[in-house]
Amino acid sequence: MRQMFLLICMIVFFPMVLAVESEKDSQYHDVVEGAIANTGFNGTVLISKDGRVVFHENIGFSDDDRKTLISNKHLFCPGSVGKEFTTISIMQLVEQGKLSYEDSIAEYLPDFPSWARNVTVEHVLTHTSGLPKVKWEKYIDTSDVIKQIKNSTLAFEPGNNYLYSNLNVILRALIVEKVTGDTYSSFAKEFIFDVAGMTDSYFQVDANNLSKLKVTGDYPTAVNGVTLYVTPLDLLKFETALRGSLLLPIEKIKKALPGDKLSGKPNRAYFDFGRFYNDKHGSIVYWEHDGSNPSHHTIKHSDFENNYTIILMSSDGNKSTLYKIRDALKIHLGKNNSVET
Structure with a gap:
């Protein structure tokens, strides 16, 4: 039944959502050109409005050596935006009744230190586990990060504070593998990539097998559930699948947004979905997620009132340019500026 539902959704929904109305509409081109003037922007701007791609331009x-123009097939690292994939994976398994947010991670990772008994699935979804930050180095892989986790001392009692750490993300991937008996990348392909129609993106798990389509400027790693490369169009497909209830019922995702009391940021999503903003009636106005690695930068911005999505990905190391583009496009697309950003 689930497979039939997904098939119907993909047949009916995707041709409508991903139909290209105009890849380089002059009105959007002029707005973008004004925002990136004298910034050295190198990346992609993609806009979907009312279920149609209305603008898609690669710049740089x-x-x-600046010899190969960015194409629709080139890959960027979305940084923290990629955390949504392991978040969705865990939520899908909960929806299927295969685990619970209240479960101790020790149930799935019994060879981890004794502190794991006090860390729940919910803690690793909300960065309240107490795990420290990753110690990054070039070409760090999954085994290196697992060693870091096992040698870690928690910074605080789980659930009592907030510390943003990619160690939580790899724990999610490891839990998915334990529950499903399959690799995380295989699970993500079947239950996220294939469902969303993402055909050009992948999780990097082998430091010796790097794609030649990656845009230069990323920090090379091969960490399970963390090292993700996507095309901007595939990231739009993922966002479309989120909003279209293809991966999970959208109301389940919306319920995972409020509840954070420990990060000090009232609009931070409780689960790992970035930021969200509601109107005075409590209805979602828009959500947004940004990420970096380290010269690759991403903003994924979806407006629910005006029904548009902006995908911005760059490799020039200047994240502020993405916010300039976003702000200019929000005004042009009719964003309700009464919502504080």
Whole structure:
């Protein structure tokens, strides 16, 4: 039944959502050009409005020598935006009744230190586990990060504070593997990529097998559930699948947004979905997630009132340019500026 539902959704929904009305509409081109003037922007701007791609422009080069123009097939690292994939994976397994948010991670990772008994699935979804930050190094892989986790001392009692850490993200991937008996990348392909129609993106798990389509400027790693490369169009497909209830009922995702009391940021989503903003009646106005790695930057911005999505991905190391583009497009697209950002 689930497979039939997904098939119907993909047949009916995706041709409508991803139909291209105009890839380089002059009105959006002029807005973008004004925002990026004298910034050295190198990346992609993608806009979907009312279920149609209305603007898709690649600007700049994929290589250090500036010889290869960025194409629709080139890959960016979305940074923290990629955390949504492991978040959705855990939520899907909960929806299927295969685990609970209240479960101790020790049930799935019994060889972890004794502190794991006090860390729940919910803690690793909300960065309240107490795990420290990853110690990054070039070409760090999954085994290196697992060693870091096992040698970690919790910074606080789980559930009592907030510390944003990618160690939580790899724990999610490891839990998915334990529950399903499959690799995380295989699970993500079947239950996220294939469902959303993402055909050009992948999780990097082998530091010796790097895609030649990656845009230069990322920090090379191969960490399970963390190292993700996507095309901007695939990221839009993922966002479309989120909003279209293809991966989970959208109301289940919306219920996972409020509840954070520990990060000090009232609009931070409780689960790992970035930021969200409601109107005075409590209805969602828009949500947004940004990420970096380290010269690759991403903003994924969806407006629910005006029904548009903006995907911005760059490799020039200047994240502020993405916010300039976003702000200019929000005004042009009729964003309700009464909502504080």
